[in-house]
Amino acid sequence: MASFDDIDLRTLLAGGKRDWDRFVAAAAPVIHAVARRVVAAHGVSVDEAVDVAQDVFVRLCADDRRLLRSYDPARASLGTWLAIVARSCAIDHLRRRRQSHATLEEVPDSVAAVEDKHVERLNIPAGLLTERQALVLRLLYDRDMDVAEAASLLKVDAQTVRSTHHKAMLRLREHFRVEA
Amino acid sequence: MSETDPVGSDKDRALWARLKAASAADDVARLPAVFDEELAAWLDGRLPPHAAARVEARLAADPAMLSLALDTRAALHEAAGAPAPDRLVTRAQALVGFEVERQAQSGGSRLGRLGGWWRRLELAAVTGAFLVVCATGFSLGGDLQQTFAGDGERFDVAVYVANPLAESEVNFLADQGGQ
Numbered sequence: 001m002a003s004f005d006d007i008d009l010r011t012l013l014a015g016g017k018r019d020w021d022r023f024v025a026a027a028a029p030v031i032h033a034v035a036r037r038v039v040a041a042h043g044v045s046v047d048e049a050v051d052v053a054q055d056v057f058v059r060l061c062a063d064d065r066r067l068l069r070s071y072d073p074a075r076a077s078l079g080t081w082l083a084i085v086a087r088s089c090a091i092d093h094l095r096r097r098r099q100s101h102a103t104l105e106e107v108p109d110s111v112a113a114v115e116d117k118h119v120e121r122l123n124i125p126a127g128l129l130t131e132r133q134a135l136v137l138r139l140l141y142d143r144d145m146d147v148a149e150a151a152s153l154l155k156v157d158a159q160t161v162r163s164t165h166h167k168a169m170l171r172l173r174e175h176f177r178v179e180a
Numbered sequence: 181m182s183e184t185d186p187v188g189s190d191k192d193r194a195l196w197a198r199l200k201a202a203s204a205a206d207d208v209a210r211l212p213a214v215f216d217e218e219l220a221a222w223l224d225g226r227l228p229p230h231a232a233a234r235v236e237a238r239l240a241a242d243p244a245m246l247s248l249a250l251d252t253r254a255a256l257h258e259a260a261g262a263p264a265p266d267r268l269v270t271r272a273q274a275l276v277g278f279e280v281e282r283q284a285q286s287g288g289s290r291l292g293r294l295g296g297w298w299r300r301l302e303l304a305a306v307t308g309a310f311l312v313v314c315a316t317g318f319s320l321g322g323d324l325q326q327t328f329a330g331d332g333e334r335f336d337v338a339v340y341v342a343n344p345l346a347e348s349e350v351n352f353l354a355d356q357g358g359q
Contacts, residue, residue, distance in 0.1 A: 020276040028264030028272060033255040041251075050268045057272040076220035079259075083252045084216045084223075131233040134240035140187060141196045142243070143250065147187050153253060155225035162187050169192050172199065 002026040004078045013065055024057065030079050031056050031086045038090040044097075056089040128175055133168035136161055214238045214245060223253060 002025035012019040035052040039045065060068050071081050129137070132154070139150040140161075151158045214222075214235050221227045222235040239246045 015276075017276050021273045024269055024272040028269045029259040029262060030256060032264040032268055033259040033262060034252070036258075037251055037255050050265055050271075053264070053268050054271050057275055061275055072217060075217045076224050076226060079256060080223050080252065081217065081220040083255050083259075084220050084248070087248060087252060087255075088216065131236035131240060135236045135246075137196060138240050138246060141193060143246070153250070165187050169188060169195070172195055176195065176198075 007078065009071075009073060009078075013069055015065075020061070027057075027079075027082055028053070030083050034083050034086040035090050038087060038094065042091075042094050042098075044094060052090045052093050053086070055093045056086045059089045060085075125175065128171055129168050133164055133171070136164045137168055140165060211238050211241055219245070219249060219252075223249060 002022060004026045007023050007026060008019060012023050032049060032053045035049040035056065036046055039049050039052055067085065071078065075081075136150060136154070139145045139153065140147070145153070147158045147161045151161045154161065212234060218227065218231065218235055222232055227235060239249055
């Protein structure tokens with residue numbers, strides 16, 4: 001499988017066909033995986049993932065690769081950045097597609113809910129928990145992640161996650177005992 | 181929470197449920213926005229602690245943002261083991277081919293426009309040359325005319341006719357011609 005390490009960003013942005021082909025070979029699995037997940041979440045046939053992914057590539061090379069030029073290799077890896085950008089592009093694609101095919105009333109609630117911007121609030125007094133502690137509780141309790149998964153996401157070891165969870169719960173118990 | 185590596189107790193879970201139902205809230209709207217690049221950097225573990233804390237505050241308070249982060253990470257894992265369909269790769273690679281062709285076409289049209297100008301230049305050159313030839317010819321013709329006209333002034337019958345006819349002979353010929 002082609003690797004992002006083979007990509008010379010400078011020559012890619014200069015517009016070389018060979019560099020574009022190499023970029024596509026490396027990026028297609030990531031973009032297609034994102035597209036598959038997005039179409040599945042929106043209740044669209046997985047067969048359309050290729051069209052959605054193709055639209056992402058179109059956006060990447062449009063306007064003299066304006067979107068691709070916004071990538072800063074000093075900040076993040078190309079693969080991760082692409083995955084996030086591809087998700088936004090894919091959701092935009094499906095939104096446009098939905099607008100052209102159906103009115104809002106015709107969209108099933110289950111599908112519309114995916115775009116719901118309602119935010120489920122984390123009702124913890126400000127400053128009681130650190131950001132990391134709050135996130136660990138979110139991952140473990142709301143997302144049903146196990147410790148290893150949370151540790152992998154946070155780039156820490158499992159013991160650190162357990163410790164963070166423990167300290168967070170201590171603070172919460174203490175706080176609510178005082179308030180009660 | 182997963183059963184594979186349990187952490188916390190039922191009491192913890194119950195407390196968490198109460199917290200979610202409580203009135204005090206972190207307002208996600210007052211949290212600073214997290215941009216795509218920052219989230220990507222956080223997923224790569226490249227952010228310094230203070231920036232990572234800002235992203236994590238947002239992730240903890242904003243389920244949509246957290247879903248984005250988790251989905252992205254899952255997609256990256258999936259991509260590592262699943263190649264993209266060939267037709268996607270072919271179509272995407274052809275985008276730049278088409279672009280090059282399009283540029284070539286637009287370049288071709290530029291050439292076409294240049295060709296048009298060239299043809300107009302050719303036409304103008306030919307027309308100019310024609311006019312020059314005409315003018316030259318006209319002026320040449322005028323000179324000859326003048327030359328002949330001048331020659332006419334100096335025309336002397338005696339030069340061309342060594343022995344002119346006598347008047348009676350002329351009259352005789354005229355009579356013959358009239359008959």
